[in-house]
Amino acid sequence: MKIAVLGAGAMGSVYGARLARAGADVTLLDVNADHVAAVSRDGLRVAFDEGEDVVQIRAMSPDEFVGPADLILLFTKVFHTDAALAAIADRIGNAWVLSLQNGVGNAERIAAYVSPDRILVGMTMTPAEFIGPGHVASHGAATTDFYTASGHVDPILDRLANLLQAGRVTARINPDIHAAIWEKAAFNCALNPICALTNGTPGSVGASKDGRALADAVVAEAIAVAKSCGVTASRAHVDDLLAHAYAYHLMHEPSMLQDIKAQRRTEIDALNGAVVALGAQNGIPVPTNRMIAQFIRLAESNACFRATHAT
Incomplete structure (x- = not known):
């Protein structure tokens, strides 16, 4: 699965690393030039409970992203949602967009850029810390609940759950999302x-x-x-x-x-x-x-x- 993580701060980088280690083709997209440069040069250094790892992963600014992607994992701050999606609007194509952002109302914000039947929403209780450019940490259990925003069943749910599980994330397909x-x-x-x-x-x-x-x-x-x-x-x-x-x-x-x-x-x-x-x-x-x-x-x-x- 080709995954673009839009908003590669602490949480976005941690999930990008986990998905990359599970075998996904992951690209980190962020406006933090120092972080992007450090990851591109040295890889993404991640401290997990099971030990520290350096994950070789692509990183670039949203403007540089050309696509395509099967899934866009949205991890920006909520107040940056519009600007972040607008920056890649012409390259979203037929990708699914999954918001694991804080707060409520995220599906409604995303629907301005993506068809409602291509939106996934969820929540994660995974701790994450941004230590410095190219360096993040996550200590504690990683859990994620998700489902289609519209409530319909789609094969993407099982595909994503299996990938998250392979990345040591406890993934739950939750119809009551x-x-x-x-x-x-x-x-x-x-x-x-x-x-x-x-x-x-x-x-x-x-x-x-x-x-x-x-x-x-x-x-x-x-x-x-x-x-x-x-x-x-x-x-x-x-x-x-x-x-x-x-x-x-x-x-x-x-x-x-x-x-x-x-x-x-x-x-x-x-x-x-x-x-x-x-x-x-x-x-x-x-x-x-x-x-x-x-x-x-x-x-x-x-x-x-x-x-x-x-x-």
């Missing part, structure tokens, strides 16, 4: 911004009575909004995800904390911000998610202010 996406979103709405705002980790939040209470309030609101949208998301499933993170991802720095530290834009609008917007549409009160979204946006604004007024 929209519920799974909302459950992960609720999990991320809790841990990502709480860790970002407190310089914490899943372990430290889980060890705090206040941290757990705040996370529980966020999740309760998010699940209520999901159900108001007709999605049968399970609070119990989210609680299981939180318990696992509290116990086994003790010192992991979630992506939003990494973004805040690096003074980068976060994905708050696709997480808590989306819960707030959909809650308003459907008459569901979400005061905790609203407050957290406001605090994250303030943190982003503060970083921008400091950069603008630095002497």
Whole structure:
């Protein structure tokens, strides 16, 4: 299978490496010129639990990509989706597009560039860290649920599941994928911004009575909004995800904390911000998610202010 990974940061590079090791023909596409150059020159250095490996893999900017591809694996930040797909729009052809991005509403964004019956959506709970150009790490279990966005059955599901399994990813073909996406979103709405705002980790939040209470309030609101949208998301499933993170991802720095530290834009609008917007549409009160979204946006604004007024 020819696979183009669009957005080869931490997660995109880790999955690209796993798929390449499984035998896929993988190309990494990213606008980070230093990362692309390092991978092209030295290969992609990846630290897994089973050891470190250097994977020889193509890397280039999206502008250089000529195609074709059987699958485009979309791993950009949600707010870069439009620009990333627009950059290769004339070379997508008949490829499937799989979004494993954070948040909700990704299929709708992709549908502006790809036929709805060629869109796959999913969620992954795989930890990933960008250490430096040409160097990433992933420690912990790699799991991915996915399905066609439209709900129809297609041979691509088994082909992709087999390939992911060969790359040591626990792959689940999940017809109830929209519920799974909302459950992960609720999990991320809790841990990502709480860790970002407190310089914490899943372990430290889980060890705090206040941290757990705040996370529980966020999740309760998010699940209520999901159900108001007709999605049968399970609070119990989210609680299981939180318990696992509290116990086994003790010192992991979630992506939003990494973004805040690096003074980068976060994905708050696709997480808590989306819960707030959909809650308003459907008459569901979400005061905790609203407050957290406001605090994250303030943190982003503060970083921008400091950069603008630095002497």
